[in-house]
Amino acid sequence: MTTRKTTRSVIVIGSGIAGTTAAFRLRKAGHHVTLLEQESYPGGRMSSYEKAGEGGAYRIDRGASWLSHNYRPMIELLEETGLASRMLPCSSELGVLRDGRVHRLSFVRPTDLLRTGLLGWRSKLRALRLLRDLAAARPALSWNDMSKAAGIDIESAQEYALRRLDRPLLDHLVEPLCSTQFLAPADEVSAVGVLSIMWGTFGAASFTFDGGVGRLPTLLLGLPLMRSEQTCVELNARVNDVTRDRDGVKVTWERDGASSVERGDACVVAVPGPIAAGIVPSLTDDQRTYLTGLRYTSDVHVTFGLREATDETALGVAVPLREHPDLCVVLHEHNLGPGRAPAGHGLVSLMFRDHWSTARITLDDDTVIEDSLTAVNEVLPELAAHIGEQREMAAVQRWDRAVLARPAGGYRDLARFTSSLDPRSPIQLAGDYFAYSTTNASLATGETAAQRVAALLSAS
Ligand SMILES: Cc1cc2nc3c(=O)[nH]c(=O)nc-3n(C[C@H](O)[C@H](O)[C@H](O)COP(=O)(O)OP(=O)(O)OC[C@H]3O[C@@H](n4cnc5c(N)ncnc54)[C@H](O)[C@@H]3O)c2cc1C
Structure with a gap:
């Protein structure tokens, strides 16, 4: 020693x-x-x-892939260290799948909620409550210590959505936010989690490196x-x-x-x-x-390098629970900016809910890749076909402790x-x-x- x-x-x-x-x-x-x-x-x-891919290198994020100008402590550190010049803009759109159609919302404009075809007009009126509740919750939300939110932590995201919002908002907004952020369903996470996502995500553009x-x-x-x-x-x-x-x-x-x-x-x-x-x-x-x-949820996700990029403009497309039980988001990571994939190529990750990943954390890569393609084919067959035709690289990432689902x-x-x-x-x-x-x-x-x-x- x-x-x-x-x-x-x-x-x-x-x-x-x-x-x-x-x-x-x-x-x-x-x-x-x-x-x-x-x-x-x-x-x-x-x-x-x-x-490596056939046309050059793919640059793959093992875990986090999305950063926001709402991330004030990060931005301040970048400015202090002179590293802000290394920030690059990227897509600020999130798609939500409903009945086979992708509805795109801008992170920068929370008011997209009032315009989107994802929701009917009753739900849009109810969404105003969500924006009001977020404004009221802001003083309790903090990046370095969320314990101040104890006073408003009274119910699950699902209970909150059904009490204050409505079923379509639960199905097409609250549940997909819980699944994409926490990899867990809305009844298993606190409503504070949803307000935190809205606070940290909406109202500012995304960036990357x-x-x-x-x-x-x-x-x-x-x-x-x-x-x-x-x-x-x-x-x-x-x-x-x-x-x-x-x-x-x-x-x-x-x-x-x-x-x-x-x-x-x-x-x-x-x-x-x-x-x-x-x-x-x-x-x-x-x-x-x-x-x-x-409780940390687990994540097993598969990243595909594609000879031809998808034509999706959003950074990610959330797949609500009512659309598919396992797949929760498709990340079109070539939309994170140039350099993620060789020119013209695509980089797409399939991410799954905790239960799917937990069951596959020890399985071999080939089985995980095959299972991921089966899932995507069930809900997005055109994307599955594109991956099947254009695939030149596949990588599996495993996290037994991915994100905290409080x-x-x-x-x-x-x-x-x-x-x-x-x-x-x-x-x-x-x-x-x-x-x-x-x-x-x-x-x-x-x-x-x-x-x-x-x-x-x-x-x-
Ligand atoms: C799949 C996935 C997607 C995500 N997406 C996003 C996103 O898009 N945007 C976002 O902002 N956040 C995202 N997150 C969350 C974010 O990545 C994490 O919250 C954050 O990076 C955690 O940082 P940390 O330093 O607290 O912990 P970690 O990054 O886990 O760092 C802990 C370090 O300690 C090391 N370590 C552990 N045990 C020991 C030991 N005994 N001795 C020595 N070293 C040890 C580990 O190897 C690790 O390097 C995502 C996370 C995952 C897994």
């Missing part, structure tokens, strides 16, 4: 966008930072990779500040234990069966909640129970959990489980954790 002693230093665990943001912020505050990441690449659920959204954590790690001797990034470094001792924090990690110990003055644990529960023994029983009980009452549980945490502890937690699963929420929680650690270190 090797032991490394560092002083006035901070260890960050996890190089997702929460961890890379925390690492950047702590370096900016003048601290030595060691970033430990179990995978061979940074970015976690916000990472991208290249896969050249080469995929995973460019952002990589760009952060590539900043001159992060390439100094004061930063150490260890990939393939799996952390098993984070404990407090008299000298600060001791982190035990392993690589290729060899164990190492890292010592620092403080630590940011930026991994999904259940993993944090397993590596931080100083958490109370209640905190551990909360974290291990968080049920009704989940924000009240979150409020109890966050109020039990010590903001002056040298071990701070960060991750999307403090808000609703988005890259921007994780980034914001990384900022908060780093601010707390920096305040602690400057006071001691």
Whole structure:
């Protein structure tokens, strides 16, 4: 076992966008930072990779693929670091399938809800209530800590839709939003989740980065500040234990069966909640129970590289539950901008509801690809035929913890959990489980954790 002693230093665990943001912020505050990441690449659920096709490379997002100008903490970080110049505009349209026809709504114009042929005029009038409820809920919604929403967390999205809206709005708007964002049906997620999606999604244009959204954590790690001797990034470094001792924090990690110990003055644990529960023994029983009980839905999705792009203009087409039980969204990722697919080629991902993915998480790629094509053929036969004719590449991505699907009452549980945490502890937690699963929420929680650690270190 090797032991490394560092002083006035901070260890960050996890190089997702929460961890890379925390690492950047702590370096900016003048601290030595060691970033430990179990995978061979940074970015976690916000990472991208290249896969060769006949006409060139496809750039594939492993998890997140869509970013919004509503993501204020992200935009502010991009502006502060000079990385805003790397943002690229992309399609801001979402399609919703109804009876075989795609109805397109612009993220930029929530008033499209009042114009769309997706809904009848009664439902459009009811949709005004949704916009009013969203305006009323805004003060309770926060990117870095959604526990303020506890007071309005009284029912599921389905109960809310049937009480305040109507059945068509549930079927054609609320349920597809729940499925595309949480991969879970409207009766299994809190109504706060739907208001959060509306808040985070509508009213602003989308953007992306050249080469995929995973460019952002990589760009952060590539900043001159992060390439100094004061930063150490260890990939393939799996952390098993984070404990407090008299000298600060001791982190035990392993690589290729060899164990190492890292010592620092403080630590940011930026991994999904259940993993944090397993590596931080100083958490109370209640905190551990909360974290291990968080419901993350799973995602198994298939991405196809196509010799010819589809003619869909929307970034994604949501497939409501009443249209198909398994398929929930088709992403036309070539609409994320040039460079995702070779010129003229297409990049399309098929995404499924949690139950479909859970049943396939351990199945081999060929079976998953075949099952995905069967599903798309049942509801969008023309797209299935296009994929069949034009396919030149297929890739399967698996996440056993993809996004958090918080049920009704989940924000009240979150409020109890966050109020039990010590903001002056040298071990701070960060991750999307403090808000609703988005890259921007994780980034914001990384900022908060780093601010707390920096305040602690400057006071001691
Ligand atoms: C399929 C999918 C689609 C999504 N779509 C979008 C979208 O379009 N837009 C959007 O904004 N958000 C989207 N999200 C959500 C978003 O990707 C996540 O909420 C966010 O990226 C999570 O960031 P994080 O840093 O909190 O966690 P993660 O990205 O999970 O980072 C945690 C990191 O910690 C590492 N780690 C875990 N355990 C250990 C350990 N013991 N030791 C060392 N390292 C460890 C992991 O390898 C990982 O790199 C999507 C997510 C998925 C899965």
